[in-house]
Amino acid sequence: MEEGTRVIITVLGYDRIGIIYNISKILAETSVNILDINQTILQGFFTMVMVVDMAKATVDVAELRRLLAEKGREMEMEITTQHEDIFNFMHRI
Amino acid sequence: MPFNLSKDEILETVRMVQAENLDIRTIxxxxxxxxxxxxxxxxxxxxxxxxxxxxxxxxxxxxxxxxxxxxxxxxxxxxxxxxxxxxxxxxxxxxxxxxxxxxxxxxxxxxxxxxxxxxxxxxxxxxxxxxxxxxxxxxxxxxxxxxxxxxxxxxxxxxxxxxxxxxxxxxxxxxxxxxxxxxxxxxxxxxxxxNAAEDNPFMAGAFHGPGEPECTLNIGISGPGVVANIVKSNPGADLGELAYIIKNTAFKITRTGELVGRTASKRLGVPFGIIDLSLAPTPAIGDSVADILEAMGLQMVGAHGSTAALAMLNDAIKKGGAMASSYVGGLSGAFIPVSEDAGMINAVNQGALTLEKLEAMTCVCSVGLDMIAIPGDTPAEIISGIIADEAAIGMINRKTTAVRLIPAPGKREGDWVEFGGLLGRAPVMKVNLQSPANFINRKGRIPAPIHSLNN
The missing domain is CATH 3.20.70.20 (Anaerobic Ribonucleotide-triphosphate Reductase Large Chain)
Structure with missing residues (x-):
C-alpha cells in the first residue's frame, strides 16, 4: 500500500470575511498546493472541502493540522485535516 | 489516480469522527x-x-x-x-x-x-x-x-x-x-x-495465543455512536432494511480499522494480525450499544425482544465488517459491558435489565457477562455458578463467552461502584441467592458436548 501525499481539509462554521484567505495563507506559507476547493453557504453556514497536495510541504500533516486547528479556534470554525486515504478506504473498494 | 470522492462522502466521514465518537478502540x-x-x-x-x-x-x-x-x-x-x-x-x-x-x-x-x-x-x-x-x-x-x-x-x-x-x-x-x-x-x-480467542485485542482478556507468530498487530474497532445514529435516522425501515443499513455502516467503520492496521503494521515492521469486529462502547454519552437497541425500538434494553435485536445487530456488524477487512478474528461481536455503557447502566438502574436477561443476551453476542458489579457478600459458589452457566453457553454454542464480575466489597444491591476512565461506574446488581454449592463442590470435568444431535 503506497501512502500518497494528498490531504483533505474541511472547514465548517458560520460565514465570515476572510475564511479562505486565512486558510490559504497558511497553506502558501507551508508550501502546500491546493488541488480542489468545494465551498457552499447554506443559511449563513459555511462548508468547505479542500483537497491539497503536501508533496513539497515544509511541514508534516500533524503540524499542518495543528496550525489549521489553531486558526480555526481563532475564527471560531471547525477545521479538520485528514490524510486522503481514510476517505478512500471508507468509501471506495 | 484522479480525485473521485464527493463532498457528502467526505463530510460523512468527518461527522462520524467529530460528532459520533468514531475511533479505533485499540491497537x-x-x-x-x-x-x-x-x-x-x-x-x-x-x-x-x-x-x-x-x-x-x-x-x-x-x-x-x-x-x-x-x-x-x-x-x-x-x-x-x-x-x-x-x-x-x-x-x-x-x-x-x-x-x-x-x-x-x-x-x-x-x-x-x-x-x-x-x-x-x-x-x-x-x-x-x-x-x-x-x-x-x-x-x-x-x-x-x-x-x-x-x-x-x-x-x-x-x-x-x-x-x-x-x-x-x-x-x-x-x-x-x-x-x-x-x-x-x-x-x-x-x-x-x-473458548478464549488467541488473537483478541481487547482487555482484560487479551493474550498472545500459542498459535500466534513472533509478533503481530491486532486492531479493535469501535463505533456504537455511528450505528446508533444511522438506526435513529431510519425509523421507518423494516428489520431487513435496517440490517442492510447497519451492514453498510459496519463496512465503513471497519475500513478505518483496516487502514490503521495496515499502516501501523507497515510502519512498525510487524505483521498485521486481525481486526476484531466488535462494537465496543464507552461510558461517553452517545457511545452506547444499549442506545442502538433502543433506537431499534425497545423502550429500554432488557425488554423482551432485546436478545433478538442484539442478534440481528451483531450479525449485521459481522457481515459488513467481514467484507471490509482481509483478516477478521478476535471476539467479533457487540460488547454489552454494564459499567462501560451509559445506556446499560441506565437500564439496570431503572430495573429493566437483570443479570438473567444479560445472560440470555450473551447467547447471541460476545462477550459474556462483562463488568458487572454484584454484592460484595455474594458467596464464592454463586460466582462459580454464574461462571459455569456462561461457560456452558460458550461450550454448547461454539462461541467465546466470558465472565468479568466485580463482587464489590461492602456494597449491596443498588449501591454504586466507581472505577473511573474507560472502566466507568456501575450499579450493584441483584444476584439470585439460591445456592448451587453442592453442584459446584462436586468439581471434576463436564465432558465435551456432542454436536451431531443438535436441537
Missing amino acids: TMGINILDCRGTSGEATGRKIFDKIAKQARDLVRVGETIEKEYGIPIINKRVSVTPIAMVADGLSTADMITVAHYLDRAADEVGVNFLGGFSALVHKGYTRGDKALIESIPDSLALTERVCSSVNLATTKAGINMDAVYDMGLIIKKTAALTADRDGLGCAKLVVFS
Whole structure:
C-alpha cells in the first residue's frame, strides 16, 4: 500500500470575511498546493472541502493540522485535516 | 489516480469522527515471550521486560502519528503476551508475582495503559505453572496497575474444567478483597473465558495465543455512536432494511480499522494480525450499544425482544465488517459491558435489565457477562455458578463467552461502584441467592458436548 501525499481539509462554521484567505495563507506559507476547493453557504453556514497536495510541504500533516486547528479556534470554525486515504478506504473498494 | 470522492462522502466521514465518537478502540501488539524463560522469577521477569521494551518501543509513537495524520483517534495502545503460565511454568506462586511486577514495569516503559497475558489455559486441567499462576492472581492484580489476567476454563472440544470453575469463584472473591479500598478494582482486570480467542485485542482478556507468530498487530474497532445514529435516522425501515443499513455502516467503520492496521503494521515492521469486529462502547454519552437497541425500538434494553435485536445487530456488524477487512478474528461481536455503557447502566438502574436477561443476551453476542458489579457478600459458589452457566453457553454454542464480575466489597444491591476512565461506574446488581454449592463442590470435568444431535 503506497501512502500518497494528498490531504483533505474541511472547514465548517458560520460565514465570515476572510475564511479562505486565512486558510490559504497558511497553506502558501507551508508550501502546500491546493488541488480542489468545494465551498457552499447554506443559511449563513459555511462548508468547505479542500483537497491539497503536501508533496513539497515544509511541514508534516500533524503540524499542518495543528496550525489549521489553531486558526480555526481563532475564527471560531471547525477545521479538520485528514490524510486522503481514510476517505478512500471508507468509501471506495 | 484522479480525485473521485464527493463532498457528502467526505463530510460523512468527518461527522462520524467529530460528532459520533468514531475511533479505533485499540491497537494491540501481541508479543511471543516463550523464549524469555529464566531460572527464577527475577530472571524470567527481566527477560520479559527487555523483550517487551524492545518490541513495543515504537508502538505508542507510531499510533499517535497515525492518529494525527488520519484524524482518527486511537484510544488505546496495548500489549499482549504469551500466557505467563506457559512461559513461567515450574516457577512458584511468589515468582509469578515477581513476573507480574516486571510486566507492570514493561507496560509503563512502553507507555501502554494495559498489558494482557497474565493468563492460564486450563480448559482440560492444570499444569503446575497454571496452578501457581492462578494462586498468584489476587496478589498480582492488587500489587500492579496495568497487568490484566485471564483464565480459559472451557472449550467446545474439551468441555468445562469444573475444578477451575470452583477455584475461580474463590480467586475472584480474594481479588476483590485485596482491592477493597478501590471497590474491588482488581476484578475489573480479571476475566474468565470459555473458548478464549488467541488473537483478541481487547482487555482484560487479551493474550498472545500459542498459535500466534513472533509478533503481530491486532486492531479493535469501535463505533456504537455511528450505528446508533444511522438506526435513529431510519425509523421507518423494516428489520431487513435496517440490517442492510447497519451492514453498510459496519463496512465503513471497519475500513478505518483496516487502514490503521495496515499502516501501523507497515510502519512498525510487524505483521498485521486481525481486526476484531466488535462494537465496543464507552461510558461517553452517545457511545452506547444499549442506545442502538433502543433506537431499534425497545423502550429500554432488557425488554423482551432485546436478545433478538442484539442478534440481528451483531450479525449485521459481522457481515459488513467481514467484507471490509482481509483478516477478521478476535471476539467479533457487540460488547454489552454494564459499567462501560451509559445506556446499560441506565437500564439496570431503572430495573429493566437483570443479570438473567444479560445472560440470555450473551447467547447471541460476545462477550459474556462483562463488568458487572454484584454484592460484595455474594458467596464464592454463586460466582462459580454464574461462571459455569456462561461457560456452558460458550461450550454448547461454539462461541467465546466470558465472565468479568466485580463482587464489590461492602456494597449491596443498588449501591454504586466507581472505577473511573474507560472502566466507568456501575450499579450493584441483584444476584439470585439460591445456592448451587453442592453442584459446584462436586468439581471434576463436564465432558465435551456432542454436536451431531443438535436441537
